[in-house]
Amino acid sequence: MPSQKETIKWVQTILAPRNLSQVETIVLDRALSGKLYREIAKETGYDAGYIKDIGSHLWLALSQKLNCNINKRNIAFMLTQFSQGNTELYQRKTQPNTTIAEFDFPGRPLPATSPLYIERPPTETLAITTLHQTGSLMRLRAPQRMGKTSLIHRLFDIAHQQEMQTVLVNVQQAEPASLNDLEQFLQWICWAISKQLNLEPKFDDYWFEGAGSKMSCTVYMQEYCLNAVDTPVVIAFDKVHTLFDYPDLASQFFSMLRYWYEQARTPGNWQKLRLILAYSIELTLGIQPHQSPFNVGISLNLPPLTRPQISELAQRYQLEQVGIETLDPLVALVGGHPYLLQLAFYWLRSGYLSLEQLLAEAPTAKGIYGEYLEQLWMILAQDKQLEQAFYQVLSSSQPIPLDAETAHRLEGLGLVQLQGLMASPPCELYRNYFLSHYSESKTCQNL
Structure with a gap:
């Protein structure tokens, strides 16, 4: 029987290329010893739910x-069996004839268990x-279609396991009229939160015109929404x-x-609140630093997928028969963009397109990226x-400087990658498609 140290080392090999974190190593070591989660938490000082x-x-x-x-x-038992090669009775039987119908078409946020x-x-x-x-604030910033909402879904799933309440407010769903009226907008926010907490909106009881919209909204959250949940x-x-x-x-x-976040530092209902802000574009508002929620809490960016992560995604699409080495031209074309890769892997898995045909048509209107690229063009x-x-970015072989607002807007669309304010295309797909469009547009203008 292998020692715990040997087993942990073997687990690290299984999960390669990613490394076990320090906390994962602690949990694995204690679990192999038969410790309960609450015992591990007490021994290490971590929250039991987190463990x-x-x-x-x-x-x-x-x-x-x-x-x-x-x-x-x-x-402990299963890892021992696997380390000794006794796997036949325990492995799930794979289905080599899995059909593409079992995969959702890419474009929507992934479910928590995907x-x-x-x-x-x-x-x-x-x-x-x-x-x-307690009272945390998390900022998720990444270009569009990089997986921010999918990560929120996974965090919500974990929150539900810990019996937390969750509320998702997609600000993009607010009516245009409310975006020009602070009171309407804040009441819409309160309505959306109330409904998802299974509370009946009660504006008449908590909204006081003389106090102003922000104070009324804050009182509504503190004395009604947060007070109603345990x-x-x-x-x-x-x-x-x-x-x-x-x-x-x-x-x-x-x-x-920002005020809500600061209030969570004092005892009371605000300590129940955890805030997540997800956005694509760096903030350029003229807001005072002490009033901004964008310089407090933790900032997390979602980077492109690395090569090992791309290989893992290809395997989950059951593309082993294609061979990851043959995907090099695709990776060179779209980089590590999760959505662009998922779309390619979906069509390759379907058998509808060969890799050669997909690559040839990719930077054209009839390719699999045609609709997405046309939206960006518009x-x-x-x-x-x-x-x-x-x-100018596409036409240069080297990164070029842009003003802050332009750089962040293009980055938010996923059209450039930035080093400071030096911009370059994130993948060759954009260079090939958009330069062709610019050339066609110029030709038309000269006719």
Whole structure:
């Protein structure tokens, strides 16, 4: 029988290329000794819920790698069996004829339990840790379609396991009229929160005109919503960059959130609150630093997938028969963009397109990225200054400097990658497609 030290080393080999975190190593070591989660928490000083989450994610990762059901109760026995090669009775039988119908078409946020979600350490571990901190604030910033909402879904799943309440407010769903009226907007926010907490909105009882909209909203949250629940409440405001086009309203709303965050440092209902802000564009509002929620809490970025993570995603799409080495041209074309990769892997898995055909058509209107690229083209066409700046980036073989607002807007669309304010295309797909479009547009103008 292997020692615990040998078993932990073997687990590290199974999960490679990612490394076990220090907390994962502690949980695995104690679990192999038969310790309960609450005992591990007491010994290490971590929150028991956090320890349980770390363990759950670790068992899931091992289950996927070993193709069997691994949990805390059977971890010692199962790893011993695998280390000795006794796996036949325990492995789940794979279905080599899995059809593409079992995969959702890419484009929507992934469900919490989706096997297609690829973790990007240490982002998820830091996010889970923050979720368990009293009065925490988490900022998720990444270009569009990089997985922010999918990560929120996974965090909500963990929160539900710990009997926390969750609320997701997609700011993009607010009516245009409310974005020009602070009181309407804040009442819409309160309505959305109330409904998801299964509370009947009661504006007449808590909204006082003489106190102002922000104070009324704050009292509503403290004395009604948070007072009505006994467990922590995780509120995620998604796509808050939508508000950046309404600077007056945004300044008032964000300063209120900063106040909520600061109130959670004092005993009372506010300590139940955990805030998540998800956005694509760096804030350029003229808001005072002491009123901004964008310089407090923890900031987490979702980077492109690394090569090992791309290989893992290809395996989960069951593309082993394609051979990861043959995907090199695709990776060179789209980089580590999760959505672009998922779309390619979906069509390759379907058998509808060969890799050669997919690559040949990719930078054209009839390729699998045609609709997505056309949407980006239409956005650029509405802002000539933005369009011109992007053309300069595409035309240069080296990163070029951009002003802060332009750089962050292009980054938010996923069209550039930044080092400071030096911009370059994140992948060759954009260079090939958009330069072709610019050339065609110029030709048409000269006719």
